[in-house]
Amino acid sequence: MVRRKNTTTLRITASYVVLMVFSLVALYPVWQIFNISLRPSDRLLSTSLELIPANASFGNYSALFTERPFLLWMLNSTFIALTVTLTGVALASTCGYAFSRYSFIGKKIGLLSLLVTQMFPATMLLLPMYIMLVQLHLVNSYLGIVIMYSATALPFCIWQMKGYYDTIPTSLEEAGKIDGCNEFQTFVRIIFPLAAPALVITALFSFMSAWTEYVVAAQILQDTELWTLPLGLKSFESNMGSEWGLYGAASVIVTIPVVVLFLSLSRWLVSGLTLGSVKE
Amino acid sequence: MQSQTLRHRIYLFILVAPAFVVLFGVVIYPFFYNIVLSLSNMNLRHIRDWRIIGFGQYIKVFTEPSQPDFYVVFLKTVIWTVVNLFFHVVLGVFLALVLNQKEIRGKAIFRAILVLPWAVPQLIVALTWRGMFNYEYGSINLMLTQWFNIPGVQWLRHPLEAFIAVIITNVWLGFPFMMVIALGALQSIPHDLYEASDIDGASWYHKLRHITLPLIRPVMVPAITLGTIWTFNNLNIVWLVSNAGEPSDQTHLLVSFVYKAAFNFYRYGYGAALSMVIFFILLVFSLTFMRKSKATQNVYS
Numbered sequence: 245m246v247r248r249k250n251t252t253t254l255r256i257t258a259s260y261v262v263l264m265v266f267s268l269v270a271l272y273p274v275w276q277i278f279n280i281s282l283r284p285s286d287r288l289l290s291t292s293l294e295l296i297p298a299n300a301s302f303g304n305y306s307a308l309f310t311e312r313p314f315l316l317w318m319l320n321s322t323f324i325a326l327t328v329t330l331t332g333v334a335l336a337s338t339c340g341y342a343f344s345r346y347s348f349i350g351k352k353i354g355l356l357s358l359l360v361t362q363m364f365p366a367t368m369l370l371l372p373m374y375i376m377l378v379q380l381h382l383v384n385s386y387l388g389i390v391i392m393y394s395a396t397a398l399p400f401c402i403w404q405m406k407g408y409y410d411t412i413p414t415s416l417e418e419a420g421k422i423d424g425c426n427e428f429q430t431f432v433r434i435i436f437p438l439a440a441p442a443l444v445i446t447a448l449f450s451f452m453s454a455w456t457e458y459v460v461a462a463q464i465l466q467d468t469e470l471w472t473l474p475l476g477l478k479s480f481e482s483n484m485g486s487e488w489g490l491y492g493a494a495s496v497i498v499t500i501p502v503v504v505l506f507l508s509l510s511r512w513l514v515s516g517l518t519l520g521s522v523k524e
Numbered sequence: 525m526q527s528q529t530l531r532h533r534i535y536l537f538i539l540v541a542p543a544f545v546v547l548f549g550v551v552i553y554p555f556f557y558n559i560v561l562s563l564s565n566m567n568l569r570h571i572r573d574w575r576i577i578g579f580g581q582y583i584k585v586f587t588e589p590s591q592p593d594f595y596v597v598f599l600k601t602v603i604w605t606v607v608n609l610f611f612h613v614v615l616g617v618f619l620a621l622v623l624n625q626k627e628i629r630g631k632a633i634f635r636a637i638l639v640l641p642w643a644v645p646q647l648i649v650a651l652t653w654r655g656m657f658n659y660e661y662g663s664i665n666l667m668l669t670q671w672f673n674i675p676g677v678q679w680l681r682h683p684l685e686a687f688i689a690v691i692i693t694n695v696w697l698g699f700p701f702m703m704v705i706a707l708g709a710l711q712s713i714p715h716d717l718y719e720a721s722d723i724d725g726a727s728w729y730h731k732l733r734h735i736t737l738p739l740i741r742p743v744m745v746p747a748i749t750l751g752t753i754w755t756f757n758n759l760n761i762v763w764l765v766s767n768a769g770e771p772s773d774q775t776h777l778l779v780s781f782v783y784k785a786a787f788n789f790y791r792y793g794y795g796a797a798l799s800m801v802i803f804f805i806l807l808v809f810s811l812t813f814m815r816k817s818k819a820t821q822n823v824y825s
Contacts, residue, residue, distance in 0.1 A: 259622045267637045277652050289661045339543030363806040366759045367782045368799040372554040395550030456645035474647050481651045495648045506643035
């Protein structure tokens with residue numbers, strides 16, 4: 245019995261050590277971003293490993309807003325991300341519902357092709373879409389980028405909404421029918437409000453992916469006035485040059501809202517994936 | 525009755541049509557357009573006067589003596605995917621098992637910290653790690669020299685070291701996803717299974733091997749499939765950490781290789797053909813993996 249107790253203590257101590265070590269590994273690079281953002285311009289390239297740089301200041305943060313068009317990029321990003329979110333939610337909530345509740349010609353192929361799009365390499369859609377946008381004169385425009393982002397986010401959003409609707413019992417619709425609602429009314433008044441959590445997740449997912457996307461934006465948006473936050477951020481980086489501190493500050497500002505949302509949602513983000521399989 | 529089915533059909537049409545119109549315009553049409561491009565000679569010199577040339581671009585993908593070579597890049601992509609997935613799953617499941625023990629306090633805090641690498645935008649992860657791999661001022665080399673007295677490594681100047689740097693970055697950002705999935709699965713295992721095996725005097729290893737792993741398996745298999753596809757196709761990390769394939773295009777994976785061909789060298793036909801090849805590799809992989817794991821799952825239950 246005593247031996248058993250000893251091994252338990254040992255196991256728990258070892259567990260805490262493991263958790264501490266991995267927490268440090270997870271935290272250090274994140275802290276590093278914060279560290280860079282506080283560096284005054286004469287300490288950008290330092291060979292010291294201190295956690296808070298000497299002469300730390302918030303100068304980089306104010307420089308972003310006073311000397312750089314950072315506020316404009318922020319507004320651009322917000323506008324683009326909100327448009328993508330609205331489009332995504334409107335289309336995914338209706339289409340996902342149809343996929344969950346009704347049978348129609350092409351349903352199976354439709355669902356399958358939604359999954360298959362996840363296997364497309366980035367260039368598979370980016371290249372033809374880019375050429376199409378060039379022909380339609382939509383390169384270097386918000387419309388072009390909104391189309392691209394909605395296209396890439398939509399399949400996943402539809403899939404996610406369908407998965408959530410599947411968990412709502414159909415008896416609710418039957419009850420609605422008995423109460424004299426038509427199909428449309430049952431959807432809008434009964435099912436839609438119940439699906440609110442999934443709608444929120446879908447919305448935040450589309451918002452975050454548009455807010456942080458770089459590779460597509462780099463091809464489509466060329467004028468600095470049209471840039472989004474990731475493009476601005478990348479322009480500061482340029483191999484740890486003189487704007488390395490601005491890079492840090494911009495990264496902190498871009499990251500904070502995403503991390504806050506993410507931590508509060510991570511449980512939900514994966515629930516769609518685990519839901520179906522655990523119950524068997 | 526007749527009018528009701530008609531109304532039902534119209535209603536259904538209104539539900540599905542908008543999304544399908546959009547998907548047709550931005551997914552299905554470009555997909556077929558990509559096939560057409562892959563059969564054409566479109567590039568910087570033939571932007572407007574391009575024409576269909578047949579399978580020439582596909583033949584080029586497999587036979588053109590390019591620098592880097594297609595087969596080398598393909599092999600690297602496979603190594604990249606396998607090594608990443610191995611560490612993601614092993615670290616993720618291991619941390620989930622450690623975190624899920626009932627005696628551990630502060631679970632929520634540890635979980636939040638360990639999820640951070642997944643939460644930070646990939647662009648920022650990549651650029652920050654690139655800074656940390658800097659030869660003179662990056663904190664990795666500073667730690668090596670100041671704490672362990674090991675000479676600094678030229679991380680981003682040599683192909684092998686750069687490849688390792690990209691993998692380290694991606695392992696760091698990828699394990700939390702598997703951890704969260706595994707945690708969710710572990711929490712759904714009923715406690716009485718463990719209690720029963722305790723009465724039978726089962727060892728720690730025995731419980732892991734015969735209760736825990738088989739029961740989290742149905743959740744892990746789709747997660748691993750998804751993870752494989754995401755890792756295989758992850759352009760952000762390799763492109764940004766190696767700064768578009770540095771040194772001299774020797775750090776490419778298939779996705780960055782094709783991105784460079786299309787958007788830096790304007791080889792549209794070639795890029796479209798290579799995209800198709802990558803897509804087929806993934807399609808074949810996913811189908812066989814899902815089928816195989818389904819077959820073995822039946823053996824378990």
